[in-house]
Amino acid sequence: MARVKRMERVVALTKQLVDHPYQLFSFTYFCKKFEVAKSTLSEDVLAVRAGLEAYDLGRVETLAGAAGGVRFIPCHSEKANEEFLTELALQLAEPERILSGGMIYMTDLLFKPQLVMRLGEIIAQRLRHLEPEYIMTVETRGIPLAVFVARAFNIPVVMARRVGQITEGSTVSINYVSGSSKQIQTMALPKRALPSSARVLVIDDFMKAGGTARGMAELAEEVGAKVVGKAFFIATQEPEKKMIDDYTALFVLKDIDTENRKIDISPL
Amino acid sequence: MARVKRMERVVALTKQLVDHPYQLFSFTYFCKKFEVAKSTLSEDVLAVRAGLEAYDLGRVETLAGAAGGVRFIPCHSEKANEEFLTELALQLAEPERILSGGMIYMTDLLFKPQLVMRLGEIIAQRLRHLEPEYIMTVETRGIPLAVFVARAFNIPVVMARRVGQITEGSTVSINYVSGSSKQIQTMALPKRALPSSARVLVIDDFMKAGGTARGMAELAEEVGAKVVGKAFFIATQEPEKKMIDDYTALFVLKDIDTENRKIDISPL
Numbered sequence: 001m002a003r004v005k006r007m008e009r010v011v012a013l014t015k016q017l018v019d020h021p022y023q024l025f026s027f028t029y030f031c032k033k034f035e036v037a038k039s040t041l042s043e044d045v046l047a048v049r050a051g052l053e054a055y056d057l058g059r060v061e062t063l064a065g066a067a068g069g070v071r072f073i074p075c076h077s078e079k080a081n082e083e084f085l086t087e088l089a090l091q092l093a094e095p096e097r098i099l100s101g102g103m104i105y106m107t108d109l110l111f112k113p114q115l116v117m118r119l120g121e122i123i124a125q126r127l128r129h130l131e132p133e134y135i136m137t138v139e140t141r142g143i144p145l146a147v148f149v150a151r152a153f154n155i156p157v158v159m160a161r162r163v164g165q166i167t168e169g170s171t172v173s174i175n176y177v178s179g180s181s182k183q184i185q186t187m188a189l190p191k192r193a194l195p196s197s198a199r200v201l202v203i204d205d206f207m208k209a210g211g212t213a214r215g216m217a218e219l220a221e222e223v224g225a226k227v228v229g230k231a232f233f234i235a236t237q238e239p240e241k242k243m244i245d246d247y248t249a250l251f252v253l254k255d256i257d258t259e260n261r262k263i264d265i266s267p268l
Numbered sequence: 269m270a271r272v273k274r275m276e277r278v279v280a281l282t283k284q285l286v287d288h289p290y291q292l293f294s295f296t297y298f299c300k301k302f303e304v305a306k307s308t309l310s311e312d313v314l315a316v317r318a319g320l321e322a323y324d325l326g327r328v329e330t331l332a333g334a335a336g337g338v339r340f341i342p343c344h345s346e347k348a349n350e351e352f353l354t355e356l357a358l359q360l361a362e363p364e365r366i367l368s369g370g371m372i373y374m375t376d377l378l379f380k381p382q383l384v385m386r387l388g389e390i391i392a393q394r395l396r397h398l399e400p401e402y403i404m405t406v407e408t409r410g411i412p413l414a415v416f417v418a419r420a421f422n423i424p425v426v427m428a429r430r431v432g433q434i435t436e437g438s439t440v441s442i443n444y445v446s447g448s449s450k451q452i453q454t455m456a457l458p459k460r461a462l463p464s465s466a467r468v469l470v471i472d473d474f475m476k477a478g479g480t481a482r483g484m485a486e487l488a489e490e491v492g493a494k495v496v497g498k499a500f501f502i503a504t505q506e507p508e509k510k511m512i513d514d515y516t517a518l519f520v521l522k523d524i525d526t527e528n529r530k531i532d533i534s535p536l
Contacts, residue, residue: 005318007278009319010319011279011282011316011318011320012323012325014282014286015282015326018287019385020382033323048279050273050275050279051276051277051278054280055276057283099436107436107458107461108424108460111415111418111424111426112424112425113415113418114288114291139408140407140411140429143408143411144412144415144425147381151381151382156376156379156380157379157380157412158379159379159408161408168367190373190375192373
């Protein structure tokens with residue numbers, strides 16, 4: 001390759017890092033790719049870090065030692081995240097989102113990739129200390145959020161299904177009580193999807209009584225995995241007593257006043 | 269903001285562009301954000317373009333005029349894409365993926381965000397001329413791929429469901445014949461999900477006879493939308509006659525030899 005200017009190299013380095021959140025690249029990998037000495041690469045990494053920090057676009061971490069390298073961690077200031085969520089709460093509170101049964105229409109928002117990508121990054125930023133190795137969700141509406149939380153952590157998603165599918169080999173299944181409807185339902189996971197002792201973060205779009213989330217946690221534990229956390233796009237304020245203990249949510253839905261067509265929802 | 273070095277500004281510009289594929293940013297937006305004159309910004313944009321092109325990491329387009337601006341288009345050389353798909357075909361052909369019923373286990377791959385992101389970019393690159401405004405898929409396994417194709421095009425996803433859900437308001441539904449099982453099934457779409465005359469690209473993970481894809485196309489047309497294309501992760505070679513006409517696929521599955529435990533699959 002012809003000699004490339006430093007600026008072009010730093011652009012390429014930025015793209016590779018930010019496109020692969022949490023992925024650790026060895027210095028050797030980049031030195032070879034860019035045909036530069038380690039000292040030159042170190043300066044380039046510092047430039048990327050400075051540029052991202054100056055504009056609140058995330059953090060670059062370097063890890064020393066033989067197993068070391070460089071990686072990008074998506075994050076924004078608390079203020080920027082709050083502004084983003086407050087703006088989104090206004091959209092969620094639009095009266096035409098009111099559906100029968102005390103629910104709100106939100107599928108359109110949960111299927112906008114740019115928006116969900118940011119939500120996934122916010123959840124990952126808040127739950128980084130949990131060090132999950134897998135994201136678990138249940139079909140269907142929480143899948144995009146689960147995928148973008150997983151992207152931010154550079155880990156895979158496993159999906160539980162409401163019924164076992166013949167296309168996925170042998171499955172483990174459990175019966176669980178849906179907290180809202182009090183009905184007994186079945187949830188299944190392909191046996192090969194989750195290694196035992198894996199650290200699992202449960203993600204779903206909506207949590208009311210917590211029955212589905214509890215089902216997922218039980219299913220994960222059934223295959224020997226460890227549930228390290230549960231996070232939701234929206235959790236309702238009522239019922240106050242949930243079927244799961246610790247959880248986090250991006251929004252709390254306090255009330256839907258169908259008569260006056262008002263939705264009371266705010267970032268948590 | 270204190271005066272920031274050019275290098276840092278170019279890093280931030282790179283991040284913003286590559287994080288928002290296809291999104292057109294006005295020059296004014298960046299001039300204001302970076303507090304620079306338009307001539308300076310133009311030089312910065314040229315630097316980002318040169319860096320990405322030098323390492324085959326995508327393209328930066330500038331559009332002139334009042335409605336103009338700058339945007340990032342994810343793409344790689346045909347050679348790089350072919351290498352990526354050939355590598356993935358080897359993984360798909362692992363004998364332990366053989367399931368009963370002439371299917372292969374691929375959910376693990378379809379739920380790895382980094383991998384699916386690249387697949388989404390390849391599909392978007394190949395189908396750019398179709399100019400879709402919406403991606404349509406049906407629950408469940410094709411959702412991550414649909415979301416990443418949508419991300420690459422900067423458009424939303426609409427999801428058809430096998431049964432109408434009470435949480436999504438009024439729905440349009442159709443009955444369709446599943447090509448493989450010959451059974452009559454129902455598929456539904458929330459009425460508000462898709463505006464009429466929208467240009468829709470149908471995405472799914474697996475296509476055998478094409479019954480499900482045909483159902484999606486009919487459902488889209490039922491609400492007045494226009495289906496501009498259909499793309500799949502895997503299409504089977506048999507049956508040769510499909511229930512849909514034009515389509516593209518990343519892989520063609522030629523044969524599963526359960527006796528000798530061999531999967532014959534290759535990039536298309």
